[in-house]
């Protein structure tokens with residue numbers, strides 16, 4: 001019997017062999033649309049010449065850069081000719097991340113002050129929403145918005161919303177305007193647990209402020225790391241803004257570029273200095289956004305009132321096409337002096353109405369030469385938002401205000417550099433330490449004996465995902481041949497980045513409808529997914545860093561519901577995993593579950609039979 005090479009890595013019992021976990025930065029990169037994906041591109045060959053020897057180097061063989069390179073200097077250039085080695089060395093790419101800015105630069109942006117003076121909100125804080133009449137609770141929301149929330153069954157604001165809404169919707173009328181050229185708006189960073197309602201915390205103020213607009217211009221830009229999240233956030237915008245006349249668009253690369261262009265820009269034939277837009281709100285992935293900035297006539301960010309970077313830690317780690325610098329530059333007038341302003345004309349030479357944003361007016365030589373502040377307010381959100389000033393500095397934040405939702409009343413004086421992880425209070429966490437070969441059995445034990453259902457199961461790669469799904473299907477066939485009723489059957493499905501978007505959507509719908517009970521996925525597609533009935537999260541392969549752990553377990557225990565997280569830790573990983581939890585001050589929360597041989601004995605026979613079937617299947 002010959003096992004194909006793709007299955008050669010399997011452990012003795014069909015579980016993946018304890019190879020190094022690669023769910024981190026390795027093997028992943030941003031695709032053409034800025035979405036993360038596996039590194040399965042054809043390896044490019046490039047030539048390097050060192051020591052007069054010319055040799056071909058497979059670019060993919062060069063170690064990938066770590067997920068995030070912080071304040072790292074370029075390695076000093078090797079100038080002297082060394083006597084050895086005789087063999088050519090591969091040339092390593094220079095780190096893409098810029099140098100960390102100096103303290104004085106950070107202080108200029110008010111960053112260290114903002115980080116130390118962060119406003120801490122307790123996760124249990126809520127604010128009732130008066131559904132009609134006056135806003136007696138000070139939510140900042142108009143009666144129309146409050147009524148809409150009532151229609152959606154939302155009667156109180158969650159902690160992150162209680163802090164953000166009054167801040168972004170102050171009573172001062174001028175600060176709620178579409179353009180605020182004389183009173184610079186403060187930017188905002190928000191760190192709040194998974195499932196705590198961050199999306200509504202920005203959707204509500206954006207809808208509230210943009211609803212006052214008369215002309216459609218691109219005024220809110222939401223950047224997210226994946227297409228699935230774009231779809232999810234678009235749905236939230238559409239539901240909340242119903243009846244307010246706002247137009248929402250997306251740009252993810254799912255449709256052709258020209259189709260997207262036609263959906264975003266109303267007039268692409270006249271050269272309009274004020275830009276042209278069919279949408280008020282654009283939700284997008286960074287790669288496609290850059291394509292439109294560079295390649296879509298009259299696509300302009302000059303009218304932006306809000307720039308939201310959701311899942312900011314992940315997006316800030318992407319240096320794809322230097323996307324952030326390009327987006328920020330597009331919100332401001334160019335540095336060089338502009339030409340004299342002449343009214344644009346259409347193709348027949350007739351004057352065309354144009355609307356330059358106040359900040360851009362002084363760029364042209366007009367009678368008005370007074371400089372105006374940009375009205376674009378930047379909002380950053382994440383459950384694991386870095387507080388590393390070096391990373392935040394790239395955003396050029398304006399007098400930023402930092403909000404943190406966590407149970408601790410005060411941030412430790414000194415810990416503003418680094419990260420803070422806050423979990424939902426309703427989450428119960430467990431780990432099982434076992435041999436690698438026992439992992440499938442432990443999973444089956446959880447499904448059978450701990451009523452794990454409506455669960456997301458995380459693996460380290462899409463390959464492991466499909467292997468595990470097949471193994472389970474074989475196991476279920478044997479196990480359920482003796483099952484009392486059809487009701488006992490658990491339906492499992494792979495949910496991987498390899499699947500087309502439409503197929504992923506269909507699977508997610510089935511999972512939501514409880515026609516699929518177990519969804520096996522890798523980290524790439526899971527981030528931010530909001531499905532209320534996820535009761536369990538199983539990390540079949542342990543996460544390699546705390547951030548991944550937080551985002552995985554955060555798929556359950558959302559919006560105040562109960563949830564369980566189970567992590568299967570291989571014996572040789574246990575020390576690393578425990579240290580990771582300890583460093584994050586989280587070790588005590590994760591209880592160890594001991595599963596004995598006797599506990600799994602009733603399942604062993606089915607498991608062995610499933611393994612044999614799987615091996616035969618792969619051999620065919």
Ligand SMILES: Nc1ncnc2c1ncn2[C@@H]1O[C@H](COP(=O)(O)OP(=O)(O)OP(=O)(O)O)[C@@H](O)[C@H]1O
Pocket residue numbers: 154155156157158161192193194195196197198199200382383527528529530532554555558559
């Ligand atoms: N005030 C509220 N009342 C009731 N439900 C709410 C409220 N705010 C948000 N929700 C619901 O809570 C769920 C989680 O919200 P959301 O997806 O915004 O969380 P999140 O903080 O962005 O999580 P993640 O970091 O995992 O993306 C959603 O289903 C949302 O509809």
